[in-house]
Amino acid sequence: MARAKNRLPKPDADSGIEDVSLLILEWLGEHGVSALLRFDAERSRNQWTFAAAGGALSHPVRNDAASAGECLSNGLVLIRRQGMDVPF
Structure with missing residues (x-):
């Protein structure tokens, strides 16, 4: 079955x-992305929100989720879709 477009994958609870959330935010900042x-x-x-804009991102990213891990994981998927390869 084909995957629906623009659907975010389920985050791995054990990832x-x-x-590494602070390291991710710091890495993004070092690459000109405010997050x-x-x-x-x-x-x-x-209740959790992840937002990022600037740097190599062609448009801002925002994601809301029930947990910090899900929120950040989905936000990174959106960033990677814009071509930024976050190494975490």
């Missing part, structure tokens, strides 16, 4: 992306 990972306690669903 340890939370462990943030934010938790919004006022929202009842998808």
Whole structure:
């Protein structure tokens, strides 16, 4: 069965992306990309937000999710789709 376009893959819960989240943000900053990972306690669903813009990105990236790992993983998928190869 063909995969639906623009669907994000399910993140691997054991990938340890939370462990390297600061390294990812720092790497993006070193490559001219402004990025943030934010938790919004006022929202009842998808409380985590990842946003990135600038540098080699042709347009800004934003993703909201229920966990930090899912949010950051999906944000990196969106960044990679624009041609940036984040090494994490």
